[in-house]
Amino acid sequence: xxxxxxxxAVAGREVTVTNPDKVFxxxxxxxxxxxxxxxxxxxxxxxxxxxGRPMALKRFVNGAAGEFxxxxxxxxxxxxxxxxxxxxxxxxxxxxxxxxxDAAQLLWVINLGCIDLNPHPVRAGDLDHPDELRIDLDPLxxxxxxxxxxxxxxxxxxxxxxxxxxxxxxxxxxxxxVYCRIEPRWTFGEVRRAALALAREVERRAPTIATSRWWKExxxxxxxxxxxNAKDRTVAxxxxxxxTPDARVSxxxxxxxxxxxxxxxxxxxxxxxxxxxxxxxxxxIDDAVGxxxxxxxxxxxxxxxxxxxxxxxxxxxKQEGEPPRVQPSKRRMAGPPVREGxxxxxxxxxxxxxxxxxxTTMPLIEIARAATEAEARQGLERWRARHTDIWSxxxxxxxxxxxxxxxxxxxxRIRVNLRNVPEGDxxxxxxxxxxxxxxxxxxxxDRSGSLERPRRVAxxxxxxxxxxxxxxx
Numbered sequence: 078x079x080x081x082x083x084x085x086a087v088a089g090r091e092v093t094v095t096n097p098d099k100v101f102x103x104x105x106x107x108x109x110x111x112x113x114x115x116x117x118x119x120x121x122x123x124x125x126x127x128x129g130r131p132m133a134l135k136r137f138v139n140g141a142a143g144e145f146x147x148x149x150x151x152x153x154x155x156x157x158x159x160x161x162x163x164x165x166x167x168x169x170x171x172x173x174x175x176x177x178x179d180a181a182q183l184l185w186v187i188n189l190g191c192i193d194l195n196p197h198p199v200r201a202g203d204l205d206h207p208d209e210l211r212i213d214l215d216p217l218x219x220x221x222x223x224x225x226x227x228x229x230x231x232x233x234x235x236x237x238x239x240x241x242x243x244x245x246x247x248x249x250x251x252x253x254x255v256y257c258r259i260e261p262r263w264t265f266g267e268v269r270r271a272a273l274a275l276a277r278e279v280e281r282r283a284p285t286i287a288t289s290r291w292w293k294e295x296x297x298x299x300x301x302x303x304x305x306n307a308k309d310r311t312v313a314x315x316x317x318x319x320x321t322p323d324a325r326v327s328x329x330x331x332x333x334x335x336x337x338x339x340x341x342x343x344x345x346x347x348x349x350x351x352x353x354x355x356x357x358x359x360x361x362i363d364d365a366v367g368x369x370x371x372x373x374x375x376x377x378x379x380x381x382x383x384x385x386x387x388x389x390x391x392x393x394x395k396q397e398g399e400p401p402r403v404q405p406s407k408r409r410m411a412g413p414p415v416r417e418g419x420x421x422x423x424x425x426x427x428x429x430x431x432x433x434x435x436x437t438t439m440p441l442i443e444i445a446r447a448a449t450e451a452e453a454r455q456g457l458e459r460w461r462a463r464h465t466d467i468w469s470x471x472x473x474x475x476x477x478x479x480x481x482x483x484x485x486x487x488x489x490r491i492r493v494n495l496r497n498v499p500e501g502d503x504x505x506x507x508x509x510x511x512x513x514x515x516x517x518x519x520x521x522x523d524r525s526g527s528l529e530r531p532r533r534v535a536x537x538x539x540x541x542x543x544x545x546x547x548x549x550x
Contacts, residue, residue, distance in 0.1 A: 085113060087120075090158060090181035094188050101140040101192065104322040107345055109188070112318065116187050118349035119316045120180040122329065122357040123194070126315035127183075130196035131162045131174035131204070133311050138190040141320035144448050146486040151175045152189070159185060162201040166309050168392075176201045193249070193317035193327070198268075198306065199261070206261040207268045210241070210369070211312055212275065213302040214253045219473030220298055222340065224286050228299040229253045229335050231283045235275060239371040244359045247340045249319035249327035252299075254312060256359075258366045263373075265308040266396075271369045273387055274376035276301035291388040292404040293477060294439075304390050315359055316352075318345055322451070329359035392482075424509045431492045431506075440495040440503055445511040446488065450478065453489040456510030460493075470498045481515075488515045 083094040097110035116123055134148040149172040151161045160176040177183050177194075186194070198209040212232055216225050229245055232255055236243040243255040259268070276289035279301055286298040305312055313319060317327045328343035328351075343351075386398045395402065418438040423430035431441040445456035457476070461468050475494040480487050495503045 083110065083113075085117070085184060087117065087184060088179040088181040090156075092181050092184045092188065094184070099140070101137065102322070102324045102345075103140065103142050105324055105345070107324055109190075111345065112187055112192065113184055115318065115345050115349060116183055116316075117180065119352045120183060122352060122359070123314070123316040124177065124180060124183055125357065125359070125363070126317075127177045127194050127196040129176060129178055129200040129202070131164055131176050131199070131201060132186075132194060132196040134175060134186065134189060134191055135193060135195050136190040137192050137320060141192055141322075141324070142449070144486060145320070147195075149174060156185065158182070160201070162204065164197070164204060192320050193313045195311035195317075196314050197309075197311055203261050205265075206263060207265060207306070208259055208261040208366075210257040210259050210268060210272060210275075211305050212243070212255040212257075212272065213248070213305045213312060214255070215300045215302050216251055217293075217296055217298065217300065217473050218476050218478055225251075225253055225299055226335055226338065228279065228283060228287045228301075229255060230332075231279050231287065232275075232301070233332055233335075235278050235282065239275070239278075239375065241367040241372075242365040243332075244329065244362045244365075245332060245335055246315055246327055246329040246359070247325075247338065247343055249313060249317060249325045249340070249343070250321065251340075253335075254327070256362065258362055259369055260366055263369050265306070267373065268369065269303060269306040270376045270386075271372035272301075272303040272306040274372050274379055276303045277379060277384065278375060289387070293474065294404055296474065303387065307390055307393065310390070315357075316348070320449075329357060331358045334358075422506050424506055424512075426508065426512075440498075440500075441492050442495065442504065442506045443509060444491040444493055445509055446490050446513045447511040448488055448513050448515070450480070450489040452511050452513075453478065453491045457491050459510050460507075464504050467495075467498045467502055467504065470495075470502075472497065486515065488513055 083097045085092045085094060094109065094113050097108065097113070099109045101107055101109055101112060135145055136148055137143060137145045151159065151173050159182060160178065161173045162176050163171055163173050165171045175186060177186060198207040198211060200208060214225055214228055214232070233243050236255070236257060241257045243257055245253060245255050248254050273289065280287045280289045288296045288298055288300050289303065290296050290300070291304070304310065313327050315327060315329050319325050319327060323341065324345035325340060326343045326345065326348045328348055330338055386396065386400065388402050389396055389399055391402070418436040420434060420436050421430040421432055421441050424443055431443040444460050445453040447453035447456060471493065475497060477492045477494065479490045479492070481490050
């Protein structure tokens with residue numbers, strides 16, 4: 078029989094935990110109650126990572142192995158002690174988002190099915206000027222963990238040289254994050270410009286292992302994702318549990334730990350004991366506020382040398398001075414238009430192929446469309462087992478794992494570029510190993526947070542009857 082709701086007394090409030098015995102991590106057996114106990118144990122650090130920041134709610138109502146959806150708007154049914162702030166987005170829309178300042182508010186969010194926490198880099202008191210520079214070290218598939226650590230150490234040196242103190246943490250997934258507190262007096266665009274200058278400087282100092290290139294076809298090694306500093310982007314915060322099978326944690330580290338750290342060492346089981354034993358390595362982050370002026374000066378030097386802006390995320394309005402928002406291999410050259418390449422055929426039973434309707438000169442095939450990256454990679458392994466003879470030709474950039482954005486959730490697509498495979502040996506497009514439709518049977522909330530969504534009514538065509546042409550009854 079399911080346990081009754083639990084009531085947790087914390088921070089002078091009583092927080093009701095519904096369905097406490099619901100399993101959120103099938104591989105480890107951890108339940109919602111275990112999530113609550115974890116966040117209570119690290120609440121000081123977890124609250125520090127989100128304090129006063131509006132956050133998007135990433136809800137896993139069916140646990141870490143199920144689908145999730147992003148809910149920007151705070152649920153209308155909420156306690157009066159839940160704080161909110163109204164954000165505006167590049168689309169022109171606004172949303173009233175949850176703001177957490179104490180452990181009671183934190184547990185209320187966790188009870189909604191939020192496994193990790195995704196705050197914006199601004200405080201509720203000033204929504205236009207970020208106080209956090211975020212460096213996201215995102216490795217290409219196949220890049221060894223040691224290389225990610227090496228790029229993190231180069232990043233530390235660059236930050237030191239430009240007057241900023243970096244605070245590292247594992248992402249809890251595949252990479253490392255480095256955060257810097259900054260004075261809240263620069264716009265999102267200026268903070269992003271500083272992040273781009275930093276990424277280019279790290280790439281200059283470590284050109285064989287780091288890259289600032291936005292387009293995947295140009296990347297190698299570890300990508301410094303400067304666009305995580307664009308407005309409306311969120312990143313999993315410190316002490317967030319991530320939806321991995323072993324319930325890994327995005328864990329703050331000291332710089333002395335980085336060269337030897339292993340991401341699998343930090344989980345829902347191990348981090349509470351670590352926190353109790355050594356406290357929070359990022360406890361001093363709010364006291365280490367720095368200036369972006371040196372990095373912005375470097376950005377000005379880059380621009381004077383001919384290095385302009387870099388591409389923005391695809392859902393942003395085209396920015397002044399932004400280069401063409403099309404990958405280099407598809408850009409048109411001067412002169413009469415030449416329709417190069419082909420539109421790759423879709424998988425059997427599908428209407429769109431690896432590039433949608435776009436032409437490409439690359440021999441691409443699509444392997445999987447899945448609700449989770451883990452499912453997509455399982456499909457890739459099945460495909461690999463059938464095509465072992467060509468796998469040795471593929472390099473890490475040839476296997477493209479894309480996180481695709483839906484309205485309220487994300488899904489994963491895997492494609493393979495066969496450019497390095499001899500033409501006569503290239504496998505044809507086969508049926509997808511995993512065939513997921515992100516819109517089928519969608520049951521998430523609408524923009525208000527309500528699960529009761531109005532039915533869509535099909536529009537009927539109205540015909541105007543001309544005199545003399547009407548039919549008689």
